[in-house]
Amino acid sequence: MTHHTGSIPDTHRATDWRDNSACSQRGVDPDVFHATEADHAALREARAVCAGCPTRVACLTSAYQEHDEWGIRAGLTPRQRKIILKKADRNITRAVADALGDPTVLLKNLYWQHTQQAGRHRVWTDHRDWVNVRGKPFTVNQLAWRAIHGFAPEGHVVRTCEVDKCVADACLADDVTRKQATA
Template identity: 30%
Template sequence: MTSSHYAPDTLAPARSWTASALCRSIADPDAFFPTGNGATVQQQTNDAKQLCASCPIRMTCATTAIRENYQYGIWGGLDERQRRSLARVPKADLPAAIRTAWKRRTYDHHFDAYASRTVQIDDGHVMWTVKNTSVTVLGRNWTPRQLALWVGQGREPHGPVKTHCSRPDCVAAEHVGDAVVRMLRARQIKEVAA
């Protein structure tokens, strides 16, 4: 009797782990690939992660995305930044680290304060909808532009935060910048001109 390294044609093909994924039931796969910054993208990211939270294969999805270095999108309830932070975790410790990352992402006070006080209008602009010109989040006062920068950049502002689009009252995360953003924009303009 001889053995073959090939499976006979009568065997059914192996079923992919993705066949059980809940995201396969979503009509728009782009829902798991948010692009840009701001409240709309953050909401899309939160919605995708919410669906992942009840998916039966989210651990497999998350570990595969980390091991295979998937650059974009929401995989296994983790975004790009979360996966990058887990990339160097030893294989044996990865499931516990992923579970910790899932728990950490329960509620974003800054995003909630921003989203509940803004509305998106034409051409990607976002307007502040309340009369108060500051809001307290986790014991710190934020101006609308500072809060927009936090939502877009995930960090404290350095210097004054200003709008750099055609609408001076816009608070879209991608339309505001602090000293760091202005310096980077000036450098990019200089490089393009050279």
């Protein structure tokens, strides 16, 4: 007995990073992202689109996770991605940070590895108060701020709650946040 209804299955994917990517916007030719390395004009066009894309980290991470061997992703050719991944000892997080020159992806990884939820708080569980990432020292609060917000804080980051080692977003404030709270 068959249960075929004749209807076409729903093939819509869930909303994700691709919906906000620069390459998904109107007027962008998708073919440039599948150009060969010999097609320098198409590569320049693809890289120009990728350079201003807000989803480069997610795009490159996805390319590595999906083993994409064909398209330009985050401005990198498959050959370039392969070289970077090999240099990073096949560690995707490090490869993405290396390729994009942005330690934020490493800071996010450290944040989630070394924190634990405690009610409305998120507590740093590592014994260190400072962490060096790519030769740059970060206090735990600075690391948490960058991991949560994706950008550097203005001035010092302080904990605003009484829970020891709490690094929850609602419990951290930089100079700008503190000035806004007192205004």
